[in-house]
Amino acid sequence: MPLALLPPIIVEPLVRAALIEDLGRAGDITTDAIAPADLAIAGAFVSRQAGVIAGLDLARLAFTLMDPKIAFEIERPDGAAVGAGETVARVSGSAQGILGAERVALNFLSRLSGVASATAALVASVAGTKARIVCTRKTTPTFRAIEKYAVRAGGGANHRFGLDDAVLIKDNHVAVAGGIVPAIRRAKAHVGHLVKIEVEVDTLAQLDEALAEGVDAVLLDNMDLDDLRRAVDRIAGRAISEASGRVTPQSAPAIAATGVDLISVGWLTHSAPILDVGLDLAC
Numbered sequence: 001m002p003l004a005l006l007p008p009i010i011v012e013p014l015v016r017a018a019l020i021e022d023l024g025r026a027g028d029i030t031t032d033a034i035a036p037a038d039l040a041i042a043g044a045f046v047s048r049q050a051g052v053i054a055g056l057d058l059a060r061l062a063f064t065l066m067d068p069k070i071a072f073e074i075e076r077p078d079g080a081a082v083g084a085g086e087t088v089a090r091v092s093g094s095a096q097g098i099l100g101a102e103r104v105a106l107n108f109l110s111r112l113s114g115v116a117s118a119t120a121a122l123v124a125s126v127a128g129t130k131a132r133i134v135c136t137r138k139t140t141p142t143f144r145a146i147e148k149y150a151v152r153a154g155g156g157a158n159h160r161f162g163l164d165d166a167v168l169i170k171d172n173h174v175a176v177a178g179g180i181v182p183a184i185r186r187a188k189a190h191v192g193h194l195v196k197i198e199v200e201v202d203t204l205a206q207l208d209e210a211l212a213e214g215v216d217a218v219l220l221d222n223m224d225l226d227d228l229r230r231a232v233d234r235i236a237g238r239a240i241s242e243a244s245g246r247v248t249p250q251s252a253p254a255i256a257a258t259g260v261d262l263i264s265v266g267w268l269t270h271s272a273p274i275l276d277v278g279l280d281l282a283c
Contacts, residue, residue, distance in 0.1 A: 003079040005057055006149050014146065015061045018104045028100040035095040041281055042092035045109065047082045048276035052120045054078045054153035055112030056089055058146065059105035067097030079153045081120070088277070102279055112150040113275035118268055119154025125249040131256035131263050134159045134242075138266035147269040159264055167197040168219070180206055184213040198242070207231055215239055220260065222246070228258040 045059070053076055060072040070093035076082050091098055122133045133156040139147045148158045160166055167187045169180070177183035180199060187197050198217035199210040204227060210218055211234065220231050222245035235241050242262040243255050255263055 003077075003153055005078070006145060008057075008061070010145050011058050012061060012065075014142065015058050015104065015108070016065060018107065019062060019065055019101065022104055023100065028096070031096050031099040035099060037094075037096060039095040040093060041095045041098055042090065043098065043279050043281040044087045045089040045091070045106075046278055046280050047086050047088055047113075048084060048278055050083050051081070051113055051117035051275040052154050053080050053082055053088050053109075053113050053275075054116035054150040055109040055146070058108040058112070059089065062101040062105040062108065063091055063093070063097060066101040067094045069093055070097050070101075079116070079155075091279070106277060106279060108146075110274040110277050112146060112153070113277060115147055115150035115268055115272045116154035117275050118272035119151045119156040121249050122247070122252055122263075122265060122268070123155040125252045126256035126263065129253075129256035131243075131252075131260055132157050133252075133268075134262050134264045135268050136160075136244075136264050136266040137162070139269045144269075151268055156268070157262075159262075166195060167191055169197070169199045170219075171200060171202070171221075174200075180209045181213060184210065184215060188213075198240075203227075204230055204234065207234060211235065211238055217242060219244060219264070225254055225258060228255065228260060232259040 056074050056078050063070040063072055070091060073090045075090065076086065076088040082088055119133060126133065135148055135151040135156060136159050144161065148161065151158060160168060169183045169187060174180050174183050177186060184197065184199060196216040198219055199215050200219040200221050201207045201210055202221055207218060217240035218235065219242045220228055223231060228243055232241055240262065241260045242264055243260040244264040247255060247263055247265045252263060
């Protein structure tokens with residue numbers, strides 16, 4: 001299925017805020033001093049590393065908010081794998097507009113491409129299994145929509161977008177309720193019939209309790225491989241199985257081999273390194 005781009009109404013406020021932050025109270029005083037107002041330039045966005053591209057629409061928007069006449073041409077779309085030295089997009093138009101928006105465009109492009117690249121590496125590591133790589137709510141504040149978009153660009157899938165998507169009963173909820181069973185029963189009594197319920201479990205005994213209550217999904221948190229295999233056997237298709245905890249491209253294949261449906265990875269959106277992308281001007 002083709003990658004669906006985010007609607008402009010979602011990304012425009014983020015890009016606008018980033019430009020306002022960077023331009024401050026007086027605008028780009030360096031470029032204003034050096035580049036004549038009527039000077040036109042052109043440049044290419046080049047990936048310095050191999051990876052997966054994401055965030056080109058945000059980069060484009062950074063330039064067009066500065067000057068609607070700036071042209072931005074995409075050569076390698078979001079979700080595309082690129083090699084080191086490959087051109088992903090070209091920009092041309094006002095020097096003042098391009099240089100004023102350059103850093104904001106690169107920040108979005110490098111950050112989101114880094115998330116997409118890290119996701120793609122994990123997806124590749126579990127190829128041949130049924131496991132899907134999913135992200136979490138451990139996102140940069142206000143960037144959740146675009147970081148989760150970058151996960152999709154890398155071939156991953158999204159977990160909850162917010163606290164109102166679904167019920168996820170975690171250990172602190174269990175502590176407040178006095179146990180897994182009362183927590184699940186209170187949740188079922190509270191939510192509507194379309195809301196799914198997932199429970200985080202640390203042990204096989206907790207898993208048995210959750211399954212007996214008929215939950216939709218179970219989060220198998222920080223279980224070792226033997227317990228994960230036992231858990232999948234006990235679940236036997238009665239609920240969606242999700243593994244989490246210290247997942248890397250090296251550990252993911254063994255986790256996937258246990259038969260879990262999902263592998264959730266928080267660091268994809270909170271700690272993935274950027275993909276180094278630069279703007280080379282044709283001067």
